[in-house]
Amino acid sequence: MIKNQWYAVLDSKEVKKDKLTGVTRLSEKLVFWRDAKGEVHCIFDKCCHRGASLSVGKLVDDHVECPFHGFRYDSKGKVNYIPANGKQAKVPEQFKVNAYIVREAYGFIWLWYSDENADIPEIPFFEDLKEGFSYGGFSETWNVHYTRAIENQLDVVHLPFVHKTTIGRGDSKLVNGPVVKWDDNLMTFYVKNEMDKGQTPLKPNEILDYEKLFSLQFQMPNTWQNIISDKVRILAAFVPIDEENTHIYLRFYQSFMKAPGLKQLINASSKIMNRVILHQDRSVVLTQLPIKTELDMGEKLIQGDLPILEYRKKRAELKQ
Ligand code: FES
Ligand SMILES: [Fe+2]
Known part of the structure; x- marks a missing residue:
């Protein structure tokens, strides 16, 4: 795969409201969703707790809830709620998965495939x-x-x-x-x-x-x-x-x-x-x-x- 590129990865229609979409793209397991405003997000589709697939979980208040023990992820890939530890517990920094830069344009979802997130160019389209x-x-x-x-x-x-x-x-x-x-x-x-x-x-x-x-x-x-x-x-x-x-x-x-x-x-x-x-x-x-x-x-x-x-x-x- 060529790095530092925008890849078309999904048709816009494949990412629906109130639903998680799990796909493999660019050799990574990914989960996509739309927030309440309709904006698309994408994080790695493997829970940092014990490896369950997040895409078979559910969306709760714009967060992805793991189906196994209910860890909740935000769009940055950070866990901000571990039910077993109680609502008051602070979640340690290292409880997270990769979050990807994605955008929607021209009827596609595009993913910025790179290690660098500075100076991201425009999405190239005809x-x-x-x-x-x-x-x-x-x-x-x-x-x-x-x-x-x-x-x-x-x-x-x-x-x-x-x-x-x-x-x-x-x-x-x-x-x-x-x-x-x-x-x-x-x-x-x-x-x-x-x-x-x-x-x-x-x-x-x-x-x-x-x-x-x-x-x-x-x-x-x-x-x-x-x-x-x-x-x-x-x-x-x-x-x-x-x-x-x-x-x-x-x-x-x-x-x-x-x-x-x-x-x-x-x-x-x-x-x-x-x-x-x-x-x-x-x-x-x-x-x-x-x-x-x-x-x-x-x-x-x-x-x-x-x-x-x-x-x-x-x-x-x-x-x-
Ligand atoms: S495997 Fe996801 S919460 Fe345990
Ligand atoms: Fe042909």
Whole structure:
């Protein structure tokens, strides 16, 4: 995992009022909840007393009560009430668990994954999706490291094979470029796949009018968008559960239909096709070995794999 990053970790809707939500994210057992004001909090999901899972306890006055012996935790992860010791007893300082910095934005819960809590940057999100779009979506878990799930969405070579019946129709097997541009931790890659008529694929620097091409973006560390048009996007968040599992949130964003009811209908029905496409990917990605990728791992990459290579380099750089 790359430190000092905001990770999208949950859909906003998954954290409800008056309820604890226990999930594993970034290899940590976590419990999330909303306080009376609706603000989201997150602490480690293992009681410091004798290890019970706090997420199967309950919320009492904005505090998490452990189901085993009733220790109560505040949003800083501090125990401030031990029933067996009586209401008057002072709780020693060391009775606490980790508390995490979390925020809600753009329909996701984001977690600041770091040892440092100073100078926290803004949550990175695709500028053009911040306003004017509505969305519908679904999520599912894949048994792969998140790097494999991400790289699949940076892979422009697989389209006519994996998606022959859907988005890869047309036999465009020859891959020019692709062109990759970075703006800080945001990668934009431009795709120019075409039918093989005996031509030599263009090198990335030979594609001069790349800005007119179809493009996609990946925002480190875990969000991606497919820019289908000004008004239609597919967004994905690849949420690390642990070293072997990833939860994928896939959303259809559109800004052409604003009428309530109709817009929900369009956004919801997009799920059907998107699920078909995602499962075409899943059928192959789950077979890839090893399930986690690194910059130096002995894979024989080709020119068309440039976005994947660029992602691996950026990841290695940010991990240092
Ligand atoms: S294990 Fe949580 S209060 Fe005892
Ligand atoms: Fe795909």
